[in-house]
Amino acid sequence: ERLVVSGVTSSKNEARIAVKGVPDQPGIAAKILTPIAEAGINVDMIVQSSPTGDTNDLAFTVPKTDYKRAMEIERNVARDIGAQDVRGDDSIAKVSVVGVGMKSHSGVAAKMFSTLAAEGINIRMISTSEIRISCIITDKYAELAVRALHSAFGLNSE
Amino acid sequence: ERLVVSGVTSSKNEARIAVKGVPDQPGIAAKILTPIAEAGINVDMIVQSSPTGDTNDLAFTVPKTDYKRAMEIERNVARDIGAQDVRGDDSIAKVSVVGVGMKSHSGVAAKMFSTLAAEGINIRMISTSEIRISCIITDKYAELAVRALHSAFGLNSE
Ligand SMILES: C[C@@H](O)[C@H](N)C(=O)O
Numbered sequence: 596e597r598l599v600v601s602g603v604t605s606s607k608n609e610a611r612i613a614v615k616g617v618p619d620q621p622g623i624a625a626k627i628l629t630p631i632a633e634a635g636i637n638v639d640m641i642v643q644s645s646p647t648g649d650t651n652d653l654a655f656t657v658p659k660t661d662y663k664r665a666m667e668i669e670r671n672v673a674r675d676i677g678a679q680d681v682r683g684d685d686s687i688a689k690v691s692v693v694g695v696g697m698k699s700h701s702g703v704a705a706k707m708f709s710t711l712a713a714e715g716i717n718i719r720m721i722s723t724s725e726i727r728i729s730c731i732i733t734d735k736y737a738e739l740a741v742r743a744l745h746s747a748f749g750l751n752s753e
Numbered sequence: 754e755r756l757v758v759s760g761v762t763s764s765k766n767e768a769r770i771a772v773k774g775v776p777d778q779p780g781i782a783a784k785i786l787t788p789i790a791e792a793g794i795n796v797d798m799i800v801q802s803s804p805t806g807d808t809n810d811l812a813f814t815v816p817k818t819d820y821k822r823a824m825e826i827e828r829n830v831a832r833d834i835g836a837q838d839v840r841g842d843d844s845i846a847k848v849s850v851v852g853v854g855m856k857s858h859s860g861v862a863a864k865m866f867s868t869l870a871a872e873g874i875n876i877r878m879i880s881t882s883e884i885r886i887s888c889i890i891t892d893k894y895a896e897l898a899v900r901a902l903h904s905a906f907g908l909n910s911e
Pocket residue numbers: 708712716717718719775776777778779780781782783801809810811
């Protein structure tokens with residue numbers, strides 16, 4: 596599959612919420628997300644990596660306008676399920692490298708991560724799909740990240 | 754955007770690797786992924802959720818055939834970057850709910866998680882995109898998960 600990185604996107608209209616140290620047992624992810632769905636709040640990224648002992652963390656992004664409401668919902672959920680903490684951050688940006696054939700090219704991801712590193716940008720969350728690799732970074736670096744990724748992938752940065 | 758869940762997919766040909774407790778600073782994600790790319794190993798899901806103190810976990814999936822090689826690479830990387838641990842698991846399945854308009858429907862994710870919970874299936878990793886919500890579960894539950902998701906989303910489970 597020939598890889599074609601067709602573009603770089605960025606958006607600053609999301610906020611991140613992480614429910615930390617939840618019991619890693621069936622039903623917990625549903626408890627975290629169901630009240631958000633019932634409140635009519637859209638969710639963009641949902642990310643859970645790997646357990647630590649018998650707990651896990653689950654993070655997701657919501658529109659910035661729903662950040663306070665979603666945090667309040669999750670503080671109640673955290674009490675109900677015995678989570679260790681709820682962390683939120685509304686000064687983030689999502690930068691993504693988009694293209695077909697991503698899935699078979701770990702080289703694209705490595706290059707994206709190295710490019711952000713070379714600019715001293717810390718990657719706070721990562722999620723990938725067949726057509727896109729997305730990184731959450733601090734919002735003030737969004738423009739720098741997009742410029743650096745454009746040039747790293749040889750895209751015309753008009 | 755009207756949501757159309759068009760299908761459920763599952764695959765058992767991947768294995769998961771998690772590099773735990775890495776320093777949460779620029780350059781680390783590149784150090785973890787670059788040697789995998791250089792070894793010509795494809796990566797499907799890359800998932801990093803949120804930091805714990807000043808460390809983070811990064812997990813990714815590779816074809817089962819590359820599992821041992823990738824684990825060996827990451828054990829060396831872990832020593833080099835001072836990670837706490839490298840965990841691997843090659844008895845996993847990825848089940849996904851696929852459809853357009855996913856992004857604006859946290860209800861789909863909540864329903865997927867509840868459906869797996871109702872069958873007592875623990876969700877070990879989560880990653881989403883605009884068209885798909887993917888969960889890593891233990892491989893022996895793959896068929897049960899697909900059947901349960903088919904019926905929950907009203908898909909003809911021929
Ligand atoms: C943990 C890792 O993602 C780190 N934050 C980095 O930017 O590389």
